[in-house]
């Protein structure tokens with residue numbers, strides 16, 4: 688993993704992405720799951736759970752297992768959510784040997800850059816759902832709605848302060864990637880460090896997301912994802928995917 692935000696800069700993560708910003712989205716995921724899952728909807732696996740910002744709210748209604756590629760991101764969640772199970776793993780390859788009522792994958796989907804990654808992720812989701820279970824997948828960006836954006840973030844915490852420029856653009860519209868560049872100014876007391884962090888991100892049409900889940904035997908439906916409060920053009924996709932595992936499958 689090359690992104691510094693998920694390696695040596697994780698101490699700053701919650702200043703950039705505060706937990707309270709995830710409450711509405713977590714409620715949306717929970718409502719979609721309750722409506723899509725057949726039978727009990729108690730056990731939940733989140734892939735790419737990071738610092739646990741979704742889980743912070745989901746754990747009120749679900750028994751959560753949280754998987755992420757970055758042990759340091761998971762440690763942020765573990766410290767705040769000792770009631771959840773935390774496991775290091777890759778959403779393309781992890782196999783826990785058990786099935787859940789529900790699976791959630793949110794913005795970590797951004798880091799799937801090749802078509803094979805999408806299909807591998809689809810198989811992971813299908814293998815971890817019980818028959819009648821359902822998954823919510825909410826990629827922030829799809830080819831159809833992507834626009835170049837730049838955003839400024841500012842936050843403080845005691846004697847620490849953060850200023851960030853986040854700039855997303857697509858150097859080659861013919862491939863399946865865009866790039867997000869972060870310029871962080873990190874202040875501790877009077878000392879300021881400036882860091883450039885480059886993120887490779889995936890960009891696929893909606894049909895590609897549907898295809899990788901259907902190939903894994905799931906039944907896919909699009910679900911509205913309200914983006915109230917975001918000023919257009921923001922580039923976020925205003926829908927998400929709900930994928931159900933048929934009752935007759937294994």
Ligand SMILES: C[S@@+](CC[C@H](N)C(=O)[O-])C[C@H]1O[C@@H](n2cnc3c(N)ncnc32)[C@H](O)[C@@H]1O
Pocket residue numbers: 693704709734735736737738739740741754755756757760776777778779793794795796798799
């Ligand atoms: C934007 S952060 C997720 C933040 C999370 N929604 C939260 O609020 O804390 C993206 C996360 O995706 C994780 N990630 C990237 N690729 C992954 C993969 N293939 N499998 C699992 N996690 C992955 C990163 O380690 C990072 O923690």
